[in-house]
Amino acid sequence: MPQIHSVKYAATVLVPFRNERHHLPQLLTSIQKLSYSSLEVIMIDDHSEDGGYEWLQEEVAKWKLGYITLIKSAGEGKKAALSTGVTLATSSIILTTDADCSLPEDWVQAFLSEFDDEKIQLVAGPVLTKRGEGWLRRFQYVEWSSVLLLTNFFFKTKSPQMCSGANLAYRKEAFYHLKGYLGNENLLSGDDAFLLRKVQQFFGNQAVKYSLDRRLLVWTTAADSLGDLMSQRIRWAGKWRGFGSKVNALAALLSFVFGLMNIASFGWLLSGNEGWKIFAVWWGSKLMVEIYVLTFPFRYWQIRWKMMDVLLASFIHPFYVFLVGIGTWFSQPTWKGRPVIQAKKQA
Incomplete structure (x- = not known):
């Protein structure tokens, strides 16, 4: 050494x-x-x-x-x-x-x-995932940036959560x-x-x-597969629930609701009339904000990033958040083949 x-x-x-x-x-x-x-x-x-x-x-x-x-x-x-x-x-x-x-x-x-x-x-x-080939690895490359930013935000506001x-x-x-x-x-x-x-x-x-x-x-x-990634994030969400923190609960609720709003926005495309204009403004605003915010770690450390990766992540993320939210309430998280929550041993 x-x-x-x-x-x-x-x-x-x-x-x-x-x-x-x-x-x-x-x-x-x-x-x-x-x-x-x-x-x-x-x-x-x-x-x-x-x-x-x-x-x-x-x-x-x-x-x-x-x-x-x-x-x-x-x-x-x-x-x-x-x-x-x-x-x-x-x-x-x-x-x-x-x-x-x-x-x-x-x-x-x-x-x-x-x-x-x-x-x-x-x-x-800070932790980031390595960028690789395929849509899933490209999504994670950007998604980990959001985890990093959220972690930093909570520390800066004197309420560290993760x-x-x-x-x-x-x-x-x-x-x-x-x-x-x-x-x-x-x-x-x-x-x-x-x-x-x-x-x-x-x-x-x-x-x-x-x-x-x-x-x-x-x-x-x-993560090698979407199932592995979902399992990891559901496990994380379950861990944060274990805090019993109002900050955690509010952050999770806002993320879930905003994800639902993004999914629901596709309804404007089906509504006819001028709905597509509302959709364009909504998603245009969303993309501009996320391109600026999510690329901050890459720009801060001068790490290479691609616009298409951010656009891909922006589109996938609402559906991903929705599925993680549902999975957190209706599935039993596991870690390395074991249930995360074990029965407490009696004294």
Whole structure:
């Protein structure tokens, strides 16, 4: 591993994974390129069934990657895996990412610099999906931009609602002080948002931050199918419902209603008379606003984007939001083949 930067903090990177064998080579290459000299990486296997753990064992031994430790999770689910990792971490600052991500070289140093402010207990970073071929990957490329913007908006308004465990850092002492994920263990996912909520409520808004530092931008892999994408977003929506937050409820309701209005606007085309003019004004206004807003992250970081991708996303998004909204109420979300909501164990 390259040793480029001076050390101010030691850092531990936690990577929980389950059945991610096809993503692990990319992640391992990314980890090897991290430009930080005092680094501990703990990769926690959450009962994988695809040989990923065994493959990692071979690669770590083959390349003599002594700073990487492989362990089996002591429980079931992402929270249990992360809790296992925190227990073994030797550093005061914990960084987390997912197995399907690519990390920028200065990722660790950029995160740690945020903790120079002693008030900061948790820092969230931006995540975008890689642009690929096909309408679904092009849609996700733009749709993730909307997630990023919404996350940033809530942080700026002192009401953080979400963040991503694919790009997160926090003080280990804060994690222990708040007793980790105690209180929401029956939800297999949601490790990121529930921890954010705990930190913000106990330490205050000044203790949490969303950073747009370019060095923190993590790229994740797009969902392979519409079903996978829908399942992920329904799981997210269910997680936010678990907060019982009025802000969450209002944001979800407005998004759903606006999506319905966009779908209903097609009725103007069928109404005859001058309906097409109303439709043109409605969608023309919608497109102009979304082109300006949704491309902000790409323009801010000087990332290549295509107008056709934004137009495609603008057309698909109302139907997508409608389906996610319906799915949130009438389906049981799953994560890695397991129900997200588990029965609470009796004491």
